[in-house]
Amino acid sequence: MNQKLKAIKNGLIKLHEEAGQDEQKLLEGWFPTLFNEKGPYLKACKLLGKTPVPPLEDRTDLDKVSSDAYDRLIICIRAKNMIDGKIWKQVYDGIEQHYWPYWSPDTSGFGFSRAFCASWDTDTVVGARLEYRTRELAEEGANEFKKYYNDYLTL
Secondary structure, three states, X not given: OOHHHHHHHHHHHHHHHHOOHHHHHHHHHHOOOOOOOOOHHHHHHHHHOOOOOOOOOOOOOHHHHHHHHHHHHHHHHHHHOOEOOEOOOOOOOOOOOOEXXXXXXXXXXXXXXXXXXXXXXEEEOOOHHHOEOOHHHXXXXXXXXXXXXXXXXXX
C-alpha cells in the first residue's frame, strides 16, 4: 500500500475514533472492511486516548501476527485494569496480587520471566504488561481477548 493510501486510512481511523456514534456508523457503512475490527481493542484505544492501528492485512507471517496480537493485548489489558479512569500501576511489594489467564500446556503456553532485586524476587509467567489486577478481570480478559491470545500464542 502506498504512503498516500496509508495516510488516508490512518486519517479515517482517527476520524472514526473522534466521531460520535452516528458518524461512526456512517463511516463503518462506507468503509466496512476498514472498520471490521470492532470490540475491545477499539474501545481500549478510545479509553486510553490512543490512535488504533489498523488490523494486519497480510496474516501469513505468524511472527507479525503474534507481535500485533501482543501489542493489542497490552492496550486492552491496560484499559481493563483502569481504576476510576486512571491506569493501574503495579506494585511488587509482595502484598499486591497480580493475575493472568492460564491455559494448560497442551493448548498454549507462556514464556517465563524472573527478576531479582536485593533480598526479594518476583516471578511471573507473563510479564507486567499482561497482568490483571484481579482474578475476575483475568477471567473476563481471557474470554474477551481470546482472539488476541490465540494469535499471540499460536505460531
